[in-house]
Amino acid sequence: MDFEQAKLNPSSVFDSPAAVATTQTLTTAEKIEVLRQWEYDARELQVAAEENMGEGPGELLDEVLAALNRLGAGVSTDQAAPTKQGGV
Structure with missing residues (x-):
């Protein structure tokens, strides 16, 4: 795995966000890093869909967030950023 x-x-590289969370070839920190990129990508798709520039991410964002939660790296709604990309 690269x-x-x-x-x-x-x-x-992975079929689903859940596959990232359950792989034995990455450390927890590496899994979180991969999932954070997948989260960013899903949020970008969401923005594009709202601007009529393509299809939305469907359930992808929910799957990514669920995988992050399984790893103890979920998003705190108290500290959530005001943008869809999750940036500050």
Whole structure:
């Protein structure tokens, strides 16, 4: 498994966010890093869909957030950023 490729394009290496969370080939920190990229990508798709520039992420964002929660790295709604991309 190519970790660098997974960080750049998680869906090219993993079939689903759940597969990232359950893989034995990455550390927890690496899994979170890959899932954070997947979260960013899903949020970008959401923005594009709202601007009529493509299809939305469907349930992808929910799947990514669920995988992050399983790893103890979920998003705190108290500290959530005001943007869909999750940036500050």
